[in-house]
Amino acid sequence: MTDVPKTNLLDLDRDGLERFFAEELGEKRFRAHQIMKWIYHQHVTDFGQMTDVGKALRAKLEARAEIRPPSVHFDKPSADGTHKWLLGMDQSNAIETVFIPDKGRGTLCVSSQVGCGLNCQFCSTATQGFNRNLSTAEIIGQVWIASKHLGNKTHQQRKLTNVVMMGMGEPLLNFDNVVRAMSLMRDDLGFGLANKRVTLSTAGLVPMIDRLGDEADVSLAVSLHAPNDALRTELVPLNKKYPVAELMEACVRYLGKRKKGESITFEYTLMKGVNDSPATARELARLMRQFSNRMQYADAAKVNLIPFNPFPGTRFERSGETEIRAFQKLLLDAGVLTMVRRTRGDDIDAACGQLKGQVMDKTRRQATFKLKNTIPSTTQTH
Numbered sequence: 001m002t003d004v005p006k007t008n009l010l011d012l013d014r015d016g017l018e019r020f021f022a023e024e025l026g027e028k029r030f031r032a033h034q035i036m037k038w039i040y041h042q043h044v045t046d047f048g049q050m051t052d053v054g055k056a057l058r059a060k061l062e063a064r065a066e067i068r069p070p071s072v073h074f075d076k077p078s079a080d081g082t083h084k085w086l087l088g089m090d091q092s093n094a095i096e097t098v099f100i101p102d103k104g105r106g107t108l109c110v111s112s113q114v115g116c117g118l119n120c121q122f123c124s125t126a127t128q129g130f131n132r133n134l135s136t137a138e139i140i141g142q143v144w145i146a147s148k149h150l151g152n153k154t155h156q157q158r159k160l161t162n163v164v165m166m167g168m169g170e171p172l173l174n175f176d177n178v179v180r181a182m183s184l185m186r187d188d189l190g191f192g193l194a195n196k197r198v199t200l201s202t203a204g205l206v207p208m209i210d211r212l213g214d215e216a217d218v219s220l221a222v223s224l225h226a227p228n229d230a231l232r233t234e235l236v237p238l239n240k241k242y243p244v245a246e247l248m249e250a251c252v253r254y255l256g257k258r259k260k261g262e263s264i265t266f267e268y269t270l271m272k273g274v275n276d277s278p279a280t281a282r283e284l285a286r287l288m289r290q291f292s293n294r295m296q297y298a299d300a301a302k303v304n305l306i307p308f309n310p311f312p313g314t315r316f317e318r319s320g321e322t323e324i325r326a327f328q329k330l331l332l333d334a335g336v337l338t339m340v341r342r343t344r345g346d347d348i349d350a351a352c353g354q355l356k357g358q359v360m361d362k363t364r365r366q367a368t369f370k371l372k373n374t375i376p377s378t379t380q381t382h
């Protein structure tokens with residue numbers, strides 16, 4: 001008799017799990033709900049511990065299914081409460097996940113791919129090349145591991161309140177797995193997070209932004225980094241295909257599908273002498289104001305300024321504190337809600353742009369970058 005591979009239940013959202021119970025196990029669909037509560041509310045992976053599940057069903061599950069999160073290579077706390085995990089995805093690839101507590105909220109930064117195929121010039125994930133998309137289990141597994149570690153109690157005592165798909169990879173290039181995992185994050189039988197507390201960050205894949213608006217109800221962040229095509233194409237090559245005007249139109253359509261009053265966050269990494277001049281700040285302010293005017297309410301656009309975190313071999317430098325403050329002030333004076341992202345987890349290399357994964361590169365980009373710079377690479381996120 002040939003062994004049928006076991007289904008990892010973390011790969012299935014509520015709908016998929018109900019179908020698995022009905023079609024594969026010959027059970028009532030609602031039985032799936034019991035199992036979801038054990039997995040996501042109690043962090044139980046052993047069917048034997050699911051005390052309210054009948055013996056016969058437990059035996060079927062043991063034969064046909066498993067609950068297998070990624071393996072934890074190590075985890076590290078930071079003095080400021082930030083926590084980092086290195087998670088093995090298979091025998092040769094690993095990614096990092098970071099939890100960042102802040103006043104009244106706790107945000108987990110989650111990856112969607114091993115490496116990234118896009119080539120944003122200021123991003124160290126890009127220098128590591130690309131291996132593959134993460135499965136749904138590997139994406140939701142990052143949340144599961146952090147939630148278990150934090151002693152998170154869904155619907156009761158939550159330490160993990162927000163998820164940002166902002167780690168390694170372009171989430172919209174792994175659309176189905178990301179949407180399925182985000183549905184588990186928001187499902188009451190999953191992690192029960194409010195829709196607006198789950199944020200997807202994209203480099204600007206216009207058609208997929210439209211699809212996301214039709215198929216999921218989550219917050220959107222856009223890695224903008226420049227207010228015009230000449231500069232943005234230099235920093236984010238994807239801009240050649242989807243220029244700023246088209247991207248902003250897609251954002252208008254996206255917000256149009258969501259509840260009135262919600263906003264899109266535009267991420268802007270500040271690099272010395274590249275995109276931090278007062279003239280660029282004024283141009284960005286105009287673009288953001290035009291966007292809010294199109295939506296017909298203030299603060300439809302929010303700007304998140306991220307001081308660049310240098311990595312070995314990069315040609316960019318972090319903007320000076322004076323330039324950062326001046327850039328923010330110009331935007332605020334123009335009526336654009338603008339925050340500067342504080343650096344967290346410095347002592348454990350968990351700040352934005354300092355995450356290290358292990359990518360078996362299939363694109364040769366890692367080798368080319370190392371050859372040019374004769375240094376090891378690190379990863380940086382959106």
Ligand code: SF4
Nearest residue numbers: 116120123126169382
């Ligand atoms: S910024 Fe995001 S999309 Fe661009 S290369 Fe890095 S991970 Fe990929």
